[in-house]
Amino acid sequence: METDERIVHLVTHTDGIGRAAIAEVLELPVPTVMSAITRLVKRGVLTETADAEGRRGVGRRPRVVRVPGAANLIGVLVAGPGHVTARLATYGGEILAVDSLPLDPGDAGPDAIAPGIAWLRQQAGARAAAGRLNCVVVGVPTPFQAGVGSTGHRVGSEPQQMRFPTYFESDPTSALVELAGVPVLIENDVNLAALGERSVGAGAEFPDFLYLKLSAHGIGCGLFFGGRLVRGATGYAGELAHVQVEENGRLCACGGRGCLSTRLGPALLDSVSSAYNRPISFDELLELAAGGEIGPARILRDVGRLIGRPLADVCTVINPGAVVVDTGLGGADEMIAQGVREQMTTFAPPVIAISTRIMPSAHPGHGEVHGAIALARQSR
Ligand SMILES: [Zn+2]
The missing domain is CATH 3.30.420.40 (ATPase, nucleotide binding domain)
Structure with a gap:
């Protein structure tokens, strides 16, 4: 059963993916993936169709596995000095909407991210035909540790008063999930861009x-x-x-x-x-x-x-x-x-x-979106 869950999770964070690619990403034996997908397609959890974007010409077009119904979309919020860059994107990496939301210099924490989440929900709502938002990824300009928050300003458990951005005093994931209504993942902004280069870049x-x-x-x-x-x-x-x-x-x-x-x-x-x-x-x-x-x-x-x-x-x-x-x-x-x-x-x-x-870099200045997509696929 766990294999089925892992496959469905991966597929919901793609624009359609082939059986071989699923086996490779999840590091599972091909026959295991084959039989799981046959089972999931029979149950109606997934569908398998010819890839509309695939190569044409001689031979069969590659087949890809998808979640039936509307496509899924990802929201990416990157907090920088003075603004949050908000992007709504497809899992193929196409940006559907982008905006720069002002941020007061003193703003940090979940309150600073809330307007970005509201913007994503509004943009996704206006594009219901394109798909539905199923994940939000937040990039922050500080080291971040899941379950702890920003770590750069602490020495052990002692917060320091120096200027090192605190951003999140504690891990705000559950508060942000409540606002977004979908899973929220938080990552250091540069790590996100690096993930983008690793998944589809240099x-x-x-x-x-x-x-x-x-x-x-x-x-x-x-x-x-x-x-x-x-x-x-x-x-x-x-x-x-x-x-x-x-x-x-x-x-x-x-x-x-x-x-x-x-x-x-x-x-x-x-x-x-x-x-x-x-x-x-x-x-x-x-x-x-x-x-x-x-x-x-x-x-x-x-x-x-x-x-x-x-x-x-x-x-x-x-x-x-x-x-x-x-x-x-x-x-x-x-x-x-x-x-x-x-x-x-x-x-x-x-x-x-x-x-x-x-x-x-293959994505100068905007690798975060590709990194966010890669992170969403890896998350469980
Ligand atoms: Zn230093």
């Missing part, structure tokens, strides 16, 4: 890879080992931002000193702004560098070096097949990649430096 062929996301707010890192997302004992795995790069450097909101994050984000922009004697935004920094301005181009290569130094050590320890870099920075990508490669060559053993591929 990480698809690498069971072991690192995903790096650089933005105006700093750097995030997701870590895959043996094909599985690594969250660590307290949800803190992959926090490259809090590796020390400067002994006795500035105090970081995590309680460490001289963390990588104290040199990126606002600190980076401050240093550029003082040279220009006016405020310089992250976008403007990129534009200046792409336009041939020497100082900003140098700053971006230095950012690559700054990240590349601890990255060389991490790569030496875990020997990933690739480092997938999501900057969404256009022409600035290469300047940063140059700095990263330079440090990898200098500080990692040659076998690591040569074998670790530095690759651009």
Whole structure:
């Protein structure tokens, strides 16, 4: 019976999936899947039809298994500084509606997510013909541990008063499920994007890879080992931002000193702004560098070096097949990649430096939706 439940769960989080793919995803023997699907189709729980999107021409079109009736939809809410990006999507990854909902800087916790859930319900209601919402995934900009909440601001069980975002003081899943009326899954935002790269992106062929996301707010890192997302004992795995790069450097909101994050984000922009004697935004920094301005181009290569130094050590320890870099920075990508490669060559053993591929993201800036779909399939 458990096999039947696992199959139905997986199928309800797809746009239709073949028998072989079900066996592969659930790591079940093909004959087991075959007989379970025959049984489920006979009972009317699932249907099996020719794939409308499948290849045409010679031979039979591939058959896919679906849940009968309306298609299922997924809601994805990603909380960032000042706003929540809300997207309603199909399980094929097609975005049906998207909006940016404002968030007060002090807002956090279930109350900050509630308007996003209301928006998803309203959007799904208006598109009842397209399908029905059957899962909401929430991405948060902090380490998150199921059953505990945000973990970055705690030392053991003691909350600290530093600025490290608390986001969820405790795990708000049950409160959010009540609002949404469907299962709700919560995950660190960068982990979600990394899951997206693993399921249908640059990480698809690498069971072991690192995903790096650089933005105006700093750097995030997701870590895959043996094909599985690594969250660590307290949800803190992959926090490259809090590796020390400067002994006795500035105090970081995590309680460490001289963390990588104290040199990126606002600190980076401050240093550029003082040279220009006016405020310089992250976008403007990129534009200046792409336009041939020497100082900003140098700053971006230095950012690559700054990240590349601890990255060389991490790569030496875990020997990933690739480092997938999501900057969404256009022409600035290469300047940063140059700095990263330079440090990898200098500080990692040659076998690591040569074998670790530095690759651009397949879904720059929006991998979270694909990650949310992958997470919904894995959840039970
Ligand atoms: Zn830190």
